[in-house]
Amino acid sequence: MVAKNSIEFECKSLDETKAAVHGLVEPQITEFLSIFGLPPPVASDDKKPSVSASDLTVPIIDFAMPREVIVEKIKEAAEKWGIFQVINHGVPLSVLEEIKDGVVRFHEEDPEVKKSYFSRDFAKTFIYHNNFELYSSSSGNWRDSFGCYMAPNPPNPEEIPHVMSLGGLIFEILSEALVLRSEKLKSMDCMKGLLMLCHYYPPCPQPDLTFGTSKHSDNTFITMLLQDQIGGLQVLHQDCWVDVSPISGALVINIGDFLQLMTNDKLKSAEHRVLANKVGPRISVACFFSSSVIPNATVYGPIKELLSEENPPKYREFTVPEYSKGYIEKGLDGTSHLLNYKI
Secondary structure (H helix, E strand, O other): OOOHHHHHHHHHHHHHHOOOOHHHHOOOOOOOOHHHOOOHHHHHHOOOOEEOOOOOOOOEEEOOOOHHHHHHHHHHHHHHOOEEEEEOOOOOHHHHHHHHHHHHHHHOOOHHHHHOOEOOOOOOOEEEEOOOOOOOOOOOOOOEEEEEEEEOOOOOHHHOHHHHHHHHHHHHHHHHHOOOOOOHHHHOOOOOOEEEEEEEEOOOOOHHHOEEEEEEOOOOOEEEEEEOOOOOEEEEEOOEEEEOOOOOOOEEEEEOHHHHHHOOOOOOOOOEEEEOOOOOOEEEEEEEOOOOOOOOOOEEOOOHHHOOOOOOOOEOOEEHHHHHHHHHHHOOOOOOHHHHHEO
16 A cells, blocks of 8 residues: 555646646556555455446437337436437537547647646636546546536537537436426526536556546536547446447436436436556547536425325435535545435
8 A cells, every 4th residue: 555645745746747647658658656556445346247238238229219218218227227328319420529539639739738727626617637536536547637617608608509409308308207397307407507528548558457437426417428439438237347338429328416316316326437448548528417616506405296205305405516525525436425415
């Protein structure tokens, strides 16, 4: 075990370079800093078996099907898996490819240009960093990210119509799956905030000794993810790690902590991780329907229409900034922050 002072020194040293993980790869290192080693809780969790998509398959939902069929399939996926992939969703493939190309261009920009955006102030409109959890978790992840708040005050509203339109449709379908009116979740301000995080996973010299992103669930209502063809995303299902295999043109949707709490455990917040890989870079773009740490006074709790004498509330109420602050402070330690809201 590396001494705590040594870990803090390595974290600060890495931050001071403002070059992030990508800056470690440039000199073609063959070993990495000890802060990226597997921590004991994650290492033990890692012993759960991994299964390929041929054994268990994450649900794939075709939005070209009739709406009532889509509702039933999403209901089953959201309750049993907490994650599913959607195809024929209306977002052009050319737009998805442009987004991924833009992420690569930023992360492979001149280091001096990127340094001006480096920050750990997560309330900023745009920031670049390596691992929000670097100081709060027991180990770092092999990943760089830049984040941008796209709602409620987008830099350019015309840039996000596809995301907001598809997100609105998914919230409608989830409402119908819960036997609520179509507009219920949207009327509860589930679309009030949108944070886009663009991840860059450099090739890793020792992928068996670290993760791209360690086990976690998301502090969101839902997350909409675009991934490239390299793969590495896995979801925990039936006590096994299941590959979320890349499908050209597909988007991955996962239920976040907020909806699990609001539906009183009816819907499942997906626990997932990303494996490190010698091949790379791996690119993914996550659109978090959440206002995260920026001010938002809306109070959320279990939806009253879903409660009864037989199904009393299992969680206390929360605000998104309060939950997100605790989530960030806790870091990705392999446990769910939802446990802190159990009644």
